[in-house]
Amino acid sequence: MEIVQIEKLQQLLNSFANKDVYIHLETTNGAYASHFNEKVFNAGAFIRNVKLQYELGKVTADVPHRVGLKMAHGWVYAQGITHYEIDEQNRLLMAGHDYDGKLAVALEISETPFTY
């Protein structure tokens, strides 16, 4: 993956707009967060292979970036995006990796379903 380059990522977000796409969205502070520190309130969310269409996708200039997808009747967004790539299956993978190299958030967009 590469560090986000806003213009390139914006073009890629545009390229998936108004198409049926499958979404992977996750945010996590790790299953062990409150094992290592009992004061941590452990929360996260995970969605995989939800099919939708968005009419407008946008990446913000702030680092780490926010990425939002506006749909006809709702929204998807992710905060903390640092890296992106188009993989060999032409899927747009975006992720936020924290200062220790741990994934904190992921947003992925694909025209074909992700694996299980």
Next chain:
Amino acid sequence: MALQPERHVLVVFPHPDDEAFGVSGTISTYVNQGTPVTYACLTLGEMGRNLGNPPFATRETLPLVRKKELIASCEAMGVTDLRMMGLRDKTVEFEDDEKMVQMMTDLIDELNPSLIITFYPNYAVHPDHEATARAVVRAVRRMPVEQRPKLHAVAFANNTGEGLGEPDIVNNIRDVREQKLGSMRAHISQTAWMLEENEKRLEAGEPEAENWLTYERFFSYRWHEDFEEQF
């Protein structure tokens, strides 16, 4: 150290690398003794968070990386019967509970193990560990008492001492430390930081650093203090 002979040892964990830190020495010892060992690994650790910065893998390529690591770890330990059970990381607890018990019952029926190694319910921290432990205990509980394999369970929750006291099984694995290190190194995407930390401690002559290369600890499952009355 020679371990008490077993007919067949079944190891059940949800993630590649769950075996590395606490159990790979014991597994290697059984393999070296000629005991058949089967390792059933429920997921490929698809949701692992150690991806590096800069990242060395993506959410989509991580399972392939970890599958290779799991196979390499089994090679280091000498395990030839590795079963990858095809579940997804972090979803084990949301699978149908009866289906999970059946998965364990099928393995037990096929392999007829005299010892099963897994996690200890309520002391295993990660939800996948807990779900795995529950399924194993439930499957064994359904067997007639005299036919049940022994259950040696790994517990590492912060309240383990309070709840379970000291582990009753302590295996000295010093003789197979190279195999254990081999298993740890095989899972390098997950263990790099731990190995690095340990090198420093070894160099500083801290005795704890030697500890996990010398001992592995288990609790015999306490049927008289079963974690639930029935399932």
